[in-house]
Amino acid sequence: MLKTFEHGIHPPGHKHTAHSDIHRFPFAPLLILPLSQHIGAPARSIVQVGQEVRRGEPIAEPAAFVSVAMHAPVSGTIKHIGPAPGVRGMTPAISIEPFPASSQEVAWSRPRNVQNLTPEEIVDAVQQAGIVGMGGAAFPAHVKYKIPTGKFADTLLINGVECESFLTTDHRVMLEEALDILVGIRLVLRAIQCRRAVIGIENNKPDAIQILRTAIKGEAGAHALRMVPGDYDISVQALKVKYPQGAEKMLIKAVLNREVPEGGLPIDVRTVVSNVATVAAVGHLLPRGAGLIERVITITGNGIDHPGNYRIPIGTPLGTVMKHAGLKPDAGEIVLGGPMMGVAVDRLEIPVTKGASGIVVFTQAEVSAMNRTEYACIRCGHCVDVCPIFLNPARMGRLARNREYERMRDEMHLMSCFECGSCSYICPSNIPLVQYFRLAKNVLRGRSTP
Incomplete structure (x- = not known):
């Protein structure tokens, strides 16, 4: 018998790009690199506006132990250092304008023999x-x-x-x-x-x-x-x-x-x-001896003409990605990540970052067909049956509606929830449980901040 865990759900796979080879992606006219693409302290810029950099060259250093360096994904000129659009709003970033006919070859690296590394x-x-x-x-x-x-x-x-x-x-x-x-x-x-x-x-x-x-x-x-x-x-x-x-x-x-x-x-x-x-x-x-300057991303959904798996330079704006992938006129929603744990975006200036594994584009008809009308909980218990960490999402949802966030944390183990969305997926009343839990966590974190 195959191994697995208890509970969980079985959403449709829709793995339509599984047989699509990885293809390289062209450079955008401007690449935007947020200094905070990771959990922890943002990277610290080590370049200046007007400076020319080579593809692969370090442009930011770790600011703490829980932080990482950042490298130029393209050879070009630093055009701007400051606030730029990100998934969570404006965020400090470095913007690079590629040189004309800039090559995909890495121009900066420090090869090493890894045989004896400690x-x-x-x-x-x-x-x-x-x-x-x-x-x-x-x-x-x-x-x-x-x-x-x-x-x-x-x-x-x-x-x-x-x-x-x-x-x-x-x-x-x-x-x-x-x-x-x-x-x-x-x-x-x-x-x-x-x-x-x-x-x-x-x-x-x-x-x-x-x-x-x-x-x-x-x-x-x-x-x-x-x-x-x-x-x-x-x-x-x-x-x-x-x-x-x-x-x-x-x-x-x-x-x-x-x-x-x-x-x-x-x-x-x-x-x-x-x-x-x-x-x-x-x-x-x-x-x-090179840096992470690109990553493989699945671009898929009925809202684009050219689904596939692409090796995309970090910092490529979604607008460039959508143009290359063939965004259809009837595209209705763009989700960065997967449909269960991803986030819908409303700005095409947002760049691809190191943690982005997919972009799913739904049509307007698909978005309209998603019944998002919320009804009262019927106490069916389906959410309890599927929760992989054995929480009681229905009870937590009722506490969330009453804004009893401390009780959710202290009595219902709210902080153990990793927001997989299984409860929201299975709920026949369309209650956005995982959104309630995410909001509750954010409120509690805000209250704990001095």
């Missing part, structure tokens, strides 16, 4: 490469790879689940970048001083499962061993298809049958979790 050197290199979690959270990857004093990891769990509907980014990375994945896994294993890695993949991706199993035992695995020597045990675990299996706690439960304690982290159960695209970035960038 754990500390790997952690520092990941931070300086600007690598963040590429599954959506954008948490600085090096922070995960630095094990706290008194803790240890016995398993590195690689997240190749990609359970969000429509998105096929990780699927294509697994099919096309197996060597980078294996090199990255070995580097991360060395960093966290652990021997075992398990790649979790849902069984609706049999080609990825087969390719990685073959790569581990074949020439790719042998090449990765030569690049990063070490006696490491790397395997692939097929999983039952279910949402939200890609969430860290759910994946740990499914693969290892371990439960992360409330308020705890994966390392509390001897586990480090990293997205498959993140370790691919580690394996690709560290040997080259």
Whole structure:
């Protein structure tokens, strides 16, 4: 029997781009790079307006340990440093105007031999490469790879689940970048001083499962061993298809049958979790001494003419993306991320950032067909049945309507909710439960700020 976790839902897959190869994306006339593309302290600019930079050159440095560097995704001129449009409003950013006929070749790098890198050197290199979690959270990857004093990891769990509907980014990375994945896994294993890695993949991706199993035992695995020597045990675990299996706690439960304690982290159960695209970035960038300047993104939905998987320069405005993908006249809504955990955007000036894994475009007819009229809770209990962490969303929703946010936190474990949206999806009364919970958290965080 295939492994999985308890509860969860089964939304339609809509993985229409699963067989679309990754293609490069052209440069926009102006690239906008927010200094805060990750959880933690924003990066600190190290360039000036008017300065010429080369593709791959560092343009911002980490401002703290929980922060990462940023690099120029194009050779060009720094045009502006200051507020620019972002998903959460205006945000400090660096804008670069490309040189005419600027090349996609990386013009700045510092290749290194990774054979003998120490754990500390790997952690520092990941931070300086600007690598963040590429599954959506954008948490600085090096922070995960630095094990706290008194803790240890016995398993590195690689997240190749990609359970969000429509998105096929990780699927294509697994099919096309197996060597980078294996090199990255070995580097991360060395960093966290652990021997075992398990790649979790849902069984609706049999080609990825087969390719990685073959790569581990074949020439790719042998090449990765030569690049990063070490006696490491790397395997692939097929999983039952279910949402939200890609969430860290759910994946740990499914693969290892371990439960992360409330308020705890994966390392509390001897586990480090990293997205498959993140370790691919580690394996690709560290040997080259390069920075994260582009990422693979799924562009899909009935509102565009040219769906596919594209390697897009970080900082490309959505307007340029939509123009290249063929935005249809009847497009009704653009969602950055997947339909379950993504956010609808209303400004095409917003740029692609390191954490963006997909763009889904719905037509006006599809948006109109979504019945968003909210009705009273009928106490059916479906939300309780599907909640992957066994909360009571119905009860929490009633408290939210009464603005009893402290009770939600203290009595109903609000802060354990990771906003997967399963409760909202299953609710027959169309109650936007996850939006209520998100609002409650924001209010509580505001009240706790001095």
